[in-house]
Amino acid sequence: MTIAIHHVRLIDGTGTVHERATVLVRGSKISAVGPSRTLTIPKGARRVNGRGLTILPGLIDCHVHLCLGGEADVVGTLESEHPSLTLLKSASHAKATLDAGFTTVRDVGARDHSIFALQQAIDSGLLPGPRIVGAGLAICMIGGHARFIGQEVEGTEQVRQAVREQIAAGAGVIKVIASGGVLTPNTSPDTAQMTMEELSAAVDAARQAERKVAAHAHGASGMRNAILAGVRSIEHATLLDEDAGTLMKRYGVYMVPTLSALATTAACRPSCGIPESALEKAKAMTKRHKNSFKSAHQGGISIAMGTDAGTPFNHHGENAQELERMVALGMTPMEAIVASTAAAARLIGIHDSVGTLTRGKEADLVVLQGNPLQRIDVLRDRDKILGVMRGGRFVCGPLSLA
Ligand SMILES: [Zn+2]
Structure with missing residues (x-):
């Protein structure tokens, strides 16, 4: 009909x-x-x-974590809950995302490969949810950021192996961690993580399987390493400097700003349950994050929408808040919609179909x-x-x- x-x-x-x-x-x-x-x-x-x-x-969110539930302490929650409960919660988050008008998500870091079982269940019509392009486990250095949803590696051989394991399990994209982060204790967002050689090995192994690489990077040195290694997108790009911005533009690297992630964390009071170290880092970086977004937008860097949904108080189903934040920082509503549709599809490599x-x-x-x-x-x-x-x-x- x-x-x-x-x-x-x-x-x-x-x-x-x-x-x-x-x-x-x-x-x-x-x-x-x-x-x-x-x-x-x-x-x-x-x-x-x-x-x-x-x-x-249908809207596209290029940066979610369906396994995370927006709790104040997401790391502690994952460590204490059974993986089966995490998967059930992921299914519920997928439905909330679809109900909000998001028909595709790129899931850039999960606690295990059950994200691909969820993807199959949705694709076969068993469960409601968006199309999922998943990374499986994020690839990080030993002791690195995001290890609670990642695989820790040392040296280029282990990097290649980890990339191939994610692809064998069903990954449509590879996620690498090129700087410290907000939620992982004892990592500094400003400091680069993984070596140039390791990042290049990840891109190379991904390329062999025709997959693109998304790099988490807050600080400019991590961004530079990732861009020169050949990644397709910089996630967060919080502390963008002129040099990194020029490189992004030259190589056509996308920025996935995830303004909602820092903003929802930074808006919290000290008693909200977010670990103190995470709260301090988020508060210290929010203003610079906004400036990075503005300069990327004004400088003509390609921007694709992503929320980092699942991080503290950044709830699945509230994904469209990111468009409001992008508009508040200078995008027209039409630009924000393009960043959440055609540009997002191009970043993910599915623009021929959605x-x-x-x-x-x-x-x-x-x-x-x-x-x-x-x-x-x-x-x-x-x-x-x-x-x-x-x-x-x-x-x-x-x-x-x-
Ligand atoms: Zn993330």
Whole structure:
């Protein structure tokens, strides 16, 4: 059966808006897009009157951790809970993400390979959730940041082995840790981690399997190492300097800002339960993080949206808060939407199938009441999300009940 959404405001993901458009969905794909006055709706189609509504591509979050639950002490929680409980929680987080209009996520660090079992369960229709492109375990140095969701390695041979193990388990992307972090005690965000040789070995082993590498880096020295090693994206890019910014632009490396991660942590009071060391680090870096984002945006560095959902008080299902933060720091609402659709799909390497609403693409889309180009925060208002479609089926919102 064909589904026809007609007379709708269409934000197609490329940066263009079309008023009074019609979108036809047949099977799992978009079969036609065009002006409502000329595009014929086939007989027997299910019609959705789009007047007053906006349709946009299913949103893409390029940086989540489905295994983390947004608790104040995520490291302590993972250490004390059974892996099976973590997996059940991950499934619930996946559903919350889909309900929020996010039809694809890149999961850049999980406690174990059960993330790939969740991915299979979702792809087969057993459980509701977004498409997952997962990294499995993040690859870090011995004693390095993110080891609670990572595999610790020493030397290039172990790096290659760890990369291949993630790919063999189902990884669609490889995550490396190129600097210290906020949540791991006794690591400094400003200090580089893993050597140039190790990072290069990771990129090389990933390339052999046609996978891209995402590098966690707060400090500029870690960013530089990762960029020169050939990674595809810098996650956080908190303390960006001019040199690292120039390199990112020259090599077309994406910034995935994760503004929500530092902001939600830094907004907490000392008694909130976040370990003191993490709170101090986040508070010290927030302002510089905002400046890094602004200079990257003004300097024309490619930006793809990511929240780091799962970190303290940065909850799954609240992912659209990141668009509000990006707009508050100078992006237009349209730029924030492109960063969360077409640009995100390009970063992940799935732009041939998702990220834009054009003929032949997978029918992943969101139907909203109101206009996010005027008020970006409608994306976070659940009452305004009338339907989330994944692969041609409305999977949540009132339109899924019809
Ligand atoms: Zn992260």
